[in-house]
Amino acid sequence: DQQVKQNSPSLSVQEGRISILNCDYTNSMFDYFLWYKKYPAEGPTFLISISSIKDKNEDGRFTVFLNKSAKHLSLHIVPSQPGDSAVYFCAAQTGTASKLTFGTGTRLQVTL
Amino acid sequence: DTGVSQDPRHKITKRGQNVTFRCDPISEHNRLYWYRQTLGQGPEFLTYFQNEAQLEKSRLLSDRFSAERPKGSFSTLEIQRTEQGDSAMYLCASSLGKGGRTEAFFGQGTRLTVV
Numbered sequence: 649d650q651q652v653k654q655n656s657p658s659l660s661v662q663e664g665r666i667s668i669l670n671c672d673y674t675n676s677m678f679d680y681f682l683w684y685k686k687y688p689a690e691g692p693t694f695l696i697s698i699s700s701i702k703d704k705n706e707d708g709r710f711t712v713f714l715n716k717s718a719k720h721l722s723l724h725i726v727p728s729q730p731g732d733s734a735v736y737f738c739a740a741q742t743g744t745a746s747k748l749t750f751g752t753g754t755r756l757q758v759t760l
Numbered sequence: 761d762t763g764v765s766q767d768p769r770h771k772i773t774k775r776g777q778n779v780t781f782r783c784d785p786i787s788e789h790n791r792l793y794w795y796r797q798t799l800g801q802g803p804e805f806l807t808y809f810q811n812e813a814q815l816e817k818s819r820l821l822s823d824r825f826s827a828e829r830p831k832g833s834f835s836t837l838e839i840q841r842t843e844q845g846d847s848a849m850y851l852c853a854s855s856l857g858k859g860g861r862t863e864a865f866f867g868q869g870t871r872l873t874v875v
Contacts, residue, residue, distance in 0.1 A: 652802075680861050691764070691851055691866030692803065699861070737802050746791060746857065747816060748864060750802030 651675045652740050654751035661758055667725040669754050671738030674719065678740035682748065683712060683723045686735045695736075696723070728758045764867035766852050772873045773842055780838045781870045785854030792835050793864060794827055795851040796820065803851055809835060810857060842874045 653672045661667045671681075679700040684692035698705040698712045698721065705712050711724045725732055735755045739748040765784040773779050785792050790811050795803035806825070808816045811832035821827075824842075829835040839846055849871050853864040 654802075657800075682863055684866075689868070691766075691853075691868045694863040694865065697861070697863060739802075741861070746810075746855075747793065747805040747808055747818075748795075748803070749805070752800065752802050 649674075650752070651678075652738055652749050652751040654736075654738055654754050656754050657752070658755040658757070661728045661756065663730055663758055663760050664727045667723075667728045667732065667756055667758070669723040669725075669736050669738075669756065671721045671723075671751055672719055673721075673740050675740070675742070675749075676719070677742045678749075679743050680741040681712070681714060681721050682739045682741070683710075684737045684739060684750075685732075686737060686753070692737055725756075728756075730758050730760065732756060733758045764852055764854050764865050766850075766867035766870050768870055769868060770871045770873075772875060775842060775844060775874055777842055778838065778840045779842060779872065780836055781850055781852075781872075783835045783837070783852030783854075783867060785834070785852070786856075786865055789854035789856050789865075790832065791855045791857040791864075792829055793853040793855075794835070794837050795853065795866075797849040797851060797869070798847075806837075839872075842872075844874045847872055847874045 682697040683695040686692045735753045738751040792809045794806040797803045809829040849869045853866045855864040
């Protein structure tokens with residue numbers, strides 16, 4: 649039972665353009681969401697998070713949007729840079745649990 | 761502080777052997793997590809410690825798996841009688857559990873190959 653879903657296994661975007669990565673969840677108890685970036689042979693690195701009481705959080709080139717009614721969140725990267733090429737994981741957490749539930753990831757390729 | 765450290769980075773073992781991995785969390789972090797990641801999947805939760813207490817274990821963690829965190833510092837994950845299905849990346853993460861939400865910081869992982 650995949651509670652956090654990333655339906656696009658890969659995405660290719662030109663440098664300078666916007667990258668939009670999507671994530672859907674099924675568990676309505678999730679109230680905190682995070683995005684992690686992962687390079688090959690490294691552990692995931694925290695990128696940005698959002699609480700369910702907000703619908704947007706911004707940090708530099710990265711913005712996360714949350715649509716609770718649709719159980720959907722998205723990560724926007726603008727402008728995209730070649731160094732952003734990595735696998736991006738969406739993760740979710742409930743108020744009563746400390747563990748993270750991850751999606752299967754989206755591989756982003758930023759081309760020149 | 762150098763972040764979360766895991767040892768070894770790679771381990772190749774024969775089926776049936778026991779293996780042990782070590783994780784050193786960020787020093788002031790009281791929460792420590794173990795995850796497992798297989799190809800094409802996201803990390804899957806295995807177990808979680810707050811200080812030295814193991815507070816949650818996933819049903820993925822069979823009887824062959826055991827984790828400890830003596831004195832609430834480093835942690836070890838042991839797999840007994842390894843099977844080929846245990847081949848995966850084992851990730852450790854730590855966080856500072858103090859009131860509000862804080863993100864978990866991951867180590868580089870230990871890649872286990874069971875032959």
